[in-house]
Amino acid sequence: xxxxxxxxxxxxxxxxxxxxxxxxxxxxxxxxxxxxxxxxxxxxxxxxxxxxxxxxxxxxxxxxxxxxxxxxxxxxxxxxxxxxxxxxxxxxxxxxxxxxxxxxxxxxxxxxxxxx
Amino acid sequence: xxxxxxxxxxxxxxxxxxxxxxxxxxxxxxxxxxxxxxxxxxxxxxxxxxxxxxxxxxxxxxxxxxxxxxxxxxxxxxxxxxxxxxxxxxxxxxxxxxxxxxxxxxxxxxxxxxx
Numbered sequence: 362x363x364x365x366x367x368x369x370x371x372x373x374x375x376x377x378x379x380x381x382x383x384x385x386x387x388x389x390x391x392x393x394x395x396x397x398x399x400x401x402x403x404x405x406x407x408x409x410x411x412x413x414x415x416x417x418x419x420x421x422x423x424x425x426x427x428x429x430x431x432x433x434x435x436x437x438x439x440x441x442x443x444x445x446x447x448x449x450x451x452x453x454x455x456x457x458x459x460x461x462x463x464x465x466x467x468x469x470x471x472x473x474x475x476x477x
Numbered sequence: 478x479x480x481x482x483x484x485x486x487x488x489x490x491x492x493x494x495x496x497x498x499x500x501x502x503x504x505x506x507x508x509x510x511x512x513x514x515x516x517x518x519x520x521x522x523x524x525x526x527x528x529x530x531x532x533x534x535x536x537x538x539x540x541x542x543x544x545x546x547x548x549x550x551x552x553x554x555x556x557x558x559x560x561x562x563x564x565x566x567x568x569x570x571x572x573x574x575x576x577x578x579x580x581x582x583x584x585x586x587x588x589x590x591x592x
Contacts (some may be wrong), residue, residue: 404582458578468522
């Protein structure tokens with residue numbers, strides 16, 4: 362089955378530093394990658410959508426200069442949280458889309474970011 | 478306006494009983510898809526079941542079935558013979574026909590199975 366590998370699973374960083382989260386599709390080509398943020402006991406909140414080779418489309422209210430998304434290849438997308446602050450602490454999860462059918466979305470296992 | 482509504486924030490169910498998780502949706506797009514995902518405490522999103530708007534039959538996947546009532550815009554998830562391992566958050570999501578196929582998510586239901 363399709364697998365998306367997301368790393369790291371957990372990261373603790375100091376305030377002001379940057380953190381990069383990688384999502385790699387292992388056995389398929391991810392034409393579109395969705396990046397979500399999830400606060401405790403809440404639903405997934407779409408941050409941005411990226412298509413391979415194109416600039417990401419950010420949702421309203423998401424700072425594109427803070428959350429840098431790169432989707433340079435069909436198998437790798439990265440989210441970089443720049444100059445992280447404690448309020449950026451959250452669970453981040455990616456989802457790769459292969460097709461419009463019922464198996465069209467494969468999720469990474471998520472990254473729990475804690476900024477201290 | 479909410480496009481996906483899950484009215485049950487939390488549910489307690491006795492082990493081995495069947496459980497129905499509610500989901501209603503709102504769309505004017507004739508082509509759409511409805512998904513259910515399970516999210517255990519580990520955080521991973523596990524795909525459970527899918528229903529396309531043009532599917533004639535209700536979807537079933539093992540112990541999971543989807544009670545699709547198109548006229549009512551309802552897509553309830555039914556879990557038969559619940560198990561302790563079913564305790565998790567459950568999310569209903571919808572994909573409309575156009576655009577980047579992004580999913581629209583419900584607020585989720587926290588299901589706890591009691592032994």
